[in-house]
Amino acid sequence: MKWRKWNNIFHRDLGYLAVGLTIIYSVSGIAVNHVADWNPSYIIEKTSFQIDVSTIQSPPSDTNINQIVSASGLTGIVESTFMTSPDQIRIFLENQTLDVNLKTGNAELESVDKRAFLQEFNAMHLNHPKKLWTWMADIYAVVLIILAVTGLFVLKGKKGITGRGAWLTALGILIPLIFYFLYL
Amino acid sequence: MAKHILFFILLLSIIFADKNEFGQKLTLDKTTAVSTLLDQPEKYLDKPVQITGTVVDVCAHKGCWIEVSGDRPYETIQVKVDDGVIIFPITAKGKNVVAEGKLEKLSLSDEQALRMKKHQAEEKGEEFDEKNCKLTESDKTVYRLRGLGAVIK
Numbered sequence: 001m002k003w004r005k006w007n008n009i010f011h012r013d014l015g016y017l018a019v020g021l022t023i024i025y026s027v028s029g030i031a032v033n034h035v036a037d038w039n040p041s042y043i044i045e046k047t048s049f050q051i052d053v054s055t056i057q058s059p060p061s062d063t064n065i066n067q068i069v070s071a072s073g074l075t076g077i078v079e080s081t082f083m084t085s086p087d088q089i090r091i092f093l094e095n096q097t098l099d100v101n102l103k104t105g106n107a108e109l110e111s112v113d114k115r116a117f118l119q120e121f122n123a124m125h126l127n128h129p130k131k132l133w134t135w136m137a138d139i140y141a142v143v144l145i146i147l148a149v150t151g152l153f154v155l156k157g158k159k160g161i162t163g164r165g166a167w168l169t170a171l172g173i174l175i176p177l178i179f180y181f182l183y184l
Numbered sequence: 185m186a187k188h189i190l191f192f193i194l195l196l197s198i199i200f201a202d203k204n205e206f207g208q209k210l211t212l213d214k215t216t217a218v219s220t221l222l223d224q225p226e227k228y229l230d231k232p233v234q235i236t237g238t239v240v241d242v243c244a245h246k247g248c249w250i251e252v253s254g255d256r257p258y259e260t261i262q263v264k265v266d267d268g269v270i271i272f273p274i275t276a277k278g279k280n281v282v283a284e285g286k287l288e289k290l291s292l293s294d295e296q297a298l299r300m301k302k303h304q305a306e307e308k309g310e311e312f313d314e315k316n317c318k319l320t321e322s323d324k325t326v327y328r329l330r331g332l333g334a335v336i337k
Contacts, residue, residue, distance in 0.1 A: 035246050042274045044244060079278040082240045082253050090240060092278020112274050126271055130205070 005151060011150035024161050028125035031118050041119040045111045053105040059083055060102065064092060070098055072107055124157045207270040208333035210234065210284050218254030218261045221287055225327045228287045235261065235283055235329065239276045239336065247271035250334075252281055263331040276336050283334040290326040297323045 005147065031040035051071040056064045065078055069091060076093035083089055084099075092099040097110040127134060152161045159165065190302050212234040221235070240260055241251035241335050249264045250272050264285045265272070292300060305312035 037245075039245055039274060044274060080238050080280075082238055083257055084240070085258055092238075095275055097277050112277075117289070128271070 004156065007150050007153050011147060011154055014147055014150070018140065018143050018147060022144075025125050025140075027160040028118070032122060033127065041115055041122045043113045043115055045113075046108060047075045047111075048106070048108050051100065051105050051107050053102050056102055058086060058102045060089060067087075068107075069093070072098055072100075072109060074098065074109075106175070118162070206272065206334045206336065207265065207331065208284070210282060210333055210335060212284055215282070218252065218259060219256045221261065221329075222254070222259065222327060223285050225287060229289060230286050230308050232284060232332075233329070234287055235263075237261075237281060239272075239279050239281050242272050242276050244274060247273060249283065249328075250276060250331075252282075252283060259306065262326075262328040263334065264328050264330040270331060270334070272334075272336075279336050281334055283329065283330040283331055283337045285331040285333075288328060288330045290328065291325065292324045294319055294324070300326075 028040070034040070043118075049072070051068065053068070056068060060068065060081075065081060068089070069076075069078060074093060074096065076096060079092045079094065081089060081091050087101055087103045089100050090100060091100070095112045098107060099110075099114075100107045123129065124133070127137060152165065155165070157163060161169065209214045212232060214234065215236050216228070216233045218235055218237060221233060235252060237253040237255075237260075239250050240253050243249045246267055249262050251260045252261050253260055263281075265285075281308060286297070298314065299315060301317060301319075301323065302312045302314060
């Protein structure tokens, strides 16, 4: 049949086009699905240590802040600071946050690093770019719908939608329904 | 040919993306001091306001809130956004933010306030001693901004 030939051509070529985006969305989907357990885009590391604060006044001067930064072994430029309490300062450097207790010298450094590929994948998946990307994502969603529908009619006969295809399609629809009634 | 067009659109959308804007576009032309909001919260309740300050903390997992410094020492206000609608990056810490939203009041029971403190500690990766935690009035009455849009620079 001629319509099946065109159906399959359509399915094949749209499938090729969708490969890149499908990988981005599915890999990011797994990462974002577990957002309660980790930050899917950044690696956050915290280290605690002690520094000498005997010469630091409260609130610290700019010179004092530079002293604290170098005493902590950091070389970055200070972007901003914030006193969280009379004795506690938070110093912001690029991708680093340093909390120092000006009485005890207890310090905690939080360092943030991008997760390779995942940060970019998640940004695309969660539509951070917005603007034209919003349309791109919509087009991709429509392509997925077309792929799903044309996929039903790729094969004919016992392995097609009139045979095992019908059972598997029904199962695929049933799975989310079961979870919906189970949990919602 | 189609592949080339698709690639071109993809490239353009990345190039023209504005990474500093989150959520809705800012519409107000007047900024309200955080101290003014916290001194007279009832006056601003449920009204759209714009604040500015330094991002002093970010939700480490979901990016669903930022803590913004006020104009008075040690004072901050939380800008809470709906999960997934706006996601603030952890790298926003230390940057200047202009945020808009509506001031909301949370009146919490002891149990809810305790649960909230526990949740906040978990999000920061800190340990929480539930048994020895003493709640204050400010733990039970929380004013925060329901964030609609923000620009971080």
